[in-house]
Amino acid sequence: MPTTESQDRKSPWLILGVLSMGFFMTLLDMTIVNIALPHVMSGVHASLDEGLWVFSAYILGYATLLIVAGRLGDLFGPRRVYLYGLAIFVGASCLCGIAPNAGVLIAARTVQGIGGAMLAPQILPIVTMVFPPSKWGAAFGFTGALSGLAVLTGPTLGGVIVSYLDWRWIFYLNLPIGLASAYLVLRHVDDYRPGKRQPLALVPTALLILGLTGLAFGLIEGERLDWGLAAWAAIAAGVLVLTWFAVDQRRHQRSGPLLPFDLLRLRNFASANIIASIMGFSMLGAFLPISLYLQIVLDMSPLRAGFTIAAMPLTSALVAGVGGKLSDRGSGKAVILTGLACFTAGLGSFILVTGTDTSTLQLLGPFVLTGLGMGLVFSPLFSVGLRQVPPPQAGVASGLVNTAQEVGGLLASAAIGAVLSLRLSSGLRHWVDQQAQALPVEARAGFKQAFAPLTDGALKIGSAGPPPAATGAGDPSQVAKVQEAFADAFTSAMHSGLVLPVALLAVGWVAAFLLIRDVPAPSFGAPKPPPARTTTSGATAATETA
Known part of the structure; x- marks a missing residue:
């Protein structure tokens, strides 16, 4: 067993890197599913509504358990809860891989979310214990850069897997990553205990x-x-x-x-929750329609779509560390305001440049701006928000901020999904009505009935758009017309949906400007390793604290 002296010498960056592997895996899983969703929907014969549930079920399991998981980490130790969450996540990933239909896949994705919820809030409490407060910004900048790397790797790796293997391998990939992460956590991360035990x-x-x-x-x-x-x-x-x-x-x-109200009285912490929820809404609300747009409307392969989106997270990863360091120097508010402005401008310019024949080069500028905004917001957000939170409450505080972000994602999934479905059906219904007007009166009802699968709100969308049965298969010219109408309707629906996150980001900028205050780093004292006890053989070992 390692001695207390050896524990003191453990690099906090090593500990952060090891813990970040599991967090990286959960983000990687989300972004891989995002880019592979059209193929997943085809593979399990899912409707657009069921496809949204494949995406949303994970967020549902994740968001509902974050606060509880943060408290569990405070009570029983973040390392222990992290490892349990890792095991649940990996097991559920294997179930996702063998899912025979949409119902089983959605259920397994919910369990995946529960595992991710147990894992994610445990990183920040350990960061506050192994790093001095003056280095929190740099540490959170590292996790922000890693998040950007995961978002970068996910679409690209997902495109490779879907192109050359099968969509089920996007879930099987979590098995080796999870096993490696568990081994390294057990080897390098001590059983830190941030607070006293209280019943849940x-x-x-x-x-x-x-x-x-x-x-x-x-x-x-x-x-x-x-x-x-x-x-x-x-x-x-x-x-x-x-x-x-x-x-x-x-x-x-x-x-x-379970929810200490005194945390919500901290001005910066309350502000961090507001901004996290807006960022969660904006990111998840934008990524899903953008991924579908690139593959269905612009006819990109999953691999090409992944490389196209990569400009966004790559930029985020490159600037996250810079944002964290600026936050440590007392400029967190300015960095967050700049990031929100860039994110808003990026999504707004994406709406302006996109159509049914947009080139990859035209997408580069909006994606770079959006990635710049993501990196500049998230790297200082946790540092600024948790700067006044005492370490014994870091777990539940982390759970609250993450819950705010995921609830924002849930709202986005509902709102953007509703707008997409409503506007898509409306646009296609309008096209069918126009086409029917050119036919004799007695033929119009039958024509509309033939295209009912396009307009009834339960359209099953695959990687190539609507299925042949909904496009008048058998007449190539008619199929081409339907595909063109679908592309127009989907692009219009996407634009309508993206107006919501743009408006919310503008509100977030005003909230950050009015509420956030740059405050000095707290002085909670130097981080301490776990206490040690002497065994009967004379060796020292880390023990639990009551």
């Missing part, structure tokens, strides 16, 4: 999970349910349960609450 109350935990689940389900399924009674009932039930949770937490603020 089951009632508020259940209320939080049920409330977030009901809210997310209603939002994601709202369009498919025509925003009827079932959708609004799920949303209302979620809001009601979350209100019950808030009231319960208010009564238990002095007895180990």
Whole structure:
């Protein structure tokens, strides 16, 4: 066993690098699925609604458990919870790989999200313990650069796998990465304990999970349910349960609450949650339609689409470290404001330049601007937001910020999915009506009925757009007309959907300008290794603290 002296000599950068492997894997999985989604939908015969659930189920499992997982890390040690989350994530990835249909795949993706939720919040508490506060910006800049690298690798690697293997290998890839990560964590990361043990109350935990689940389900399924009674009932039930949770937490603020309200009174921490939710909405709300657009409208192969998108995360990875260092020097607010402005400009210019015949060169500028914004926002955001948070609360604070980001992603999945589905069906219905006007009156009803699969809101989209059965297969000229109409309708629907994140990013810039304050690094003292005990054989070993 390593001695306490050897533990003191462990490089905090080594510890951060080892922990980041699992985090890298979860981000890699999300971006690979993003670029491979058209092929996944074809492989399991999924409708657009089911395809959105393949994307959203992971976020649902992830978002509902983050706060709880952050508290579990505070109570039982972040390394232990990290390893359990890693095991769940890898096991669920294997189930995704063998999924025979969309239902099984969606369920396995939900379990994947639960594993990712247990893993992700454990990194930041350990960072606050092994790095001095003056280096937090650089450390978070490293994780930001790694995130950019994952987003860069995901589309490219996903394109290679889909082009030369099979979409199922995007999930099997997690097995070797997960095993290597577990080995290195056990070897190099000590069992740090950020706070005292407190019981995890089951009632508020259940209320939080049920409330977030009901809210997310209603939002994601709202369009498919025509925003009827079932959708609004799920949303209302979620809001009601979350209100019950808030009231319960208010009564238990002095007895180990799951959600400490004193954290939300910290101005920068509250601001970080607002910006994280807006960034989550904007990123996930943009990436899904962009990936579909490149492959379905511009007819790119998955590999080419991956390399095209790579300009965005590559730029993000290159600037993340710079943003973190500037944050350490007291310029976090300026960096975040610059990043939000770049992200807004990037998405806005993407809307302006995209059409059914846009070239790759025209996409380069918007993607670089968007990546610049991502890198400059995320690298200082956690440093600025957690700067006033005491280390014993770092786990739950990390869970809150990550939850805010993922709830933003859930809202984006629901809102952008609804806009895409509604506008796509509307555009295609308008085209069918126009075509029918050129036919004799008695033939119009039959013509519209023949193209009902295009306009009924349950269109099954594959990597080549709508299936032949929905395009009047058998008449090449008619198929070409339908494909052209589909491209026009999808591009218009995408533009309408992307207006939402652009508007929210502008709101985020105003919020950051008004709320964030540059504050000096806290002085919580030097980080300490785990306490040691002497065994009967005279060796020293790390032990748990009560």
